[in-house]
Amino acid sequence: MNKDRYLIGDVANLMGMSRDTLRHYEKRGLVTAKKAENGYRYYTEADISRLIGILYQRKMDIGLDDIATLWDEHGSEDSPERFHSIISQRLEEEEEAILQHKRTIAKLRMSQKDCENLRNYTGKVIQCPLPDSYIIDPDLDFHDGLEQWFQYTREHAGLENMYLFDEYRICRETEKHGCSLNYQKSQLLLHCDMAEYTDYPLTKDIPCTDSSVRYLSAFCTSQDRIPDMNVVNPMLAYARKQSLPTEPKLFSTFLMQGMRNQIQCYYLQLFLPLSES
Missing domain, CATH: 1.10.1660.10 (Multidrug-efflux Transporter Regulator; Chain: A; Domain 2)
Structure with missing residues (x-):
């Protein structure tokens, strides 16, 4: 050569x-x-x-x-000037790609944790706090909740990590029918540890969940978004056995949807608030 x-x-x-x-x-x-x-x-x-x-x-x-x-x-234009302009654009593209990658990792970890909780705690009653969360929308009806979730996620990156929480009032048991659930409203909650992955303006006036409230929690599978009393009743029985006073409320969120025994279903987490008295 x-x-x-x-x-x-x-x-x-x-x-x-x-x-x-x-x-x-x-x-x-x-x-x-x-x-x-x-x-x-x-x-x-x-x-x-x-x-x-x-x-x-x-x-x-x-x-x-x-x-x-x-x-x-x-x-x-001289090469350094052109190169600076191109490099600046590439930096913006790479930083945005990194952010998107972090968002994907955060979603994967959140879903992984949900799957592990479902595997480890389904059929059990445990005590746990409600995750510290921003209440993005505090007052929705049952049918508009999902539609509003989609609307938010179209407008703001990272809000696909929100959970839809349905609130019910527990009507005390009667001799004939036992307890029943009376739907109250739905809320959209974003866990605080997911806040860094969204471009939604999380201002100081956005309410947050009360971290001082304690809850009993249960995981279950349901063919419907509305929880079955067969899961709620053991939570109430556990509270009575442990002498834990409860509020007449129940919060339910579906962690994922999927198939079980060849039937489409919801995988739910329920939260029963404990009262101080």
Whole structure:
């Protein structure tokens, strides 16, 4: 290999690139081969140096169109100025991609935790707090809750992490029918640890859940979004056995939807608030 003349195979081996890529760069006008007296095409050391610069820019994922403007001999702007503009745009794109990636990881972790709780606690009654959450929308009706959830997620990135909470009043048991649930309203809650992944303006006037309230919680599977009293009654019985006074309220949220025994269903988490007295 003559150090002043590099054949296409020499350049491909030296630069760690394919001949097809090198030919493509030629077609894009990024580099130009010379022709020797014997008809062989070759590249000079200046071409090699140019290719090093181009490959470095490609490693920053700068597109060939932008690279072409950087190496345009007829351009009206000096390369550093053009390069700064392109780099600034690429930085914005990469930072947005990182944010999107973090949002995806956060959603995966949240869903993973929900699945683990369903696996570990279904059929049990446990004591746990309601997750610290922003109450994004405090007063929705049963049917508008899902529609409003979709509306928020179309307008703001990261709000797909909201949970829809349905509130019920527990009507005390009668000798004939036992306890029953009377639907009150629905709310959209965003866990505080998911706040960094949304562009929704979380101002100081947005209410939050009361972290001082204690809850009994249960996980269950239901063919309907409305919880079954067969799950609520054991929670009430557990509270009586443990001498835990309860509020006549129940909060229900579905963690996911899916299939169970070939039937579409909701996977619910229920929260029964404990009273101080």
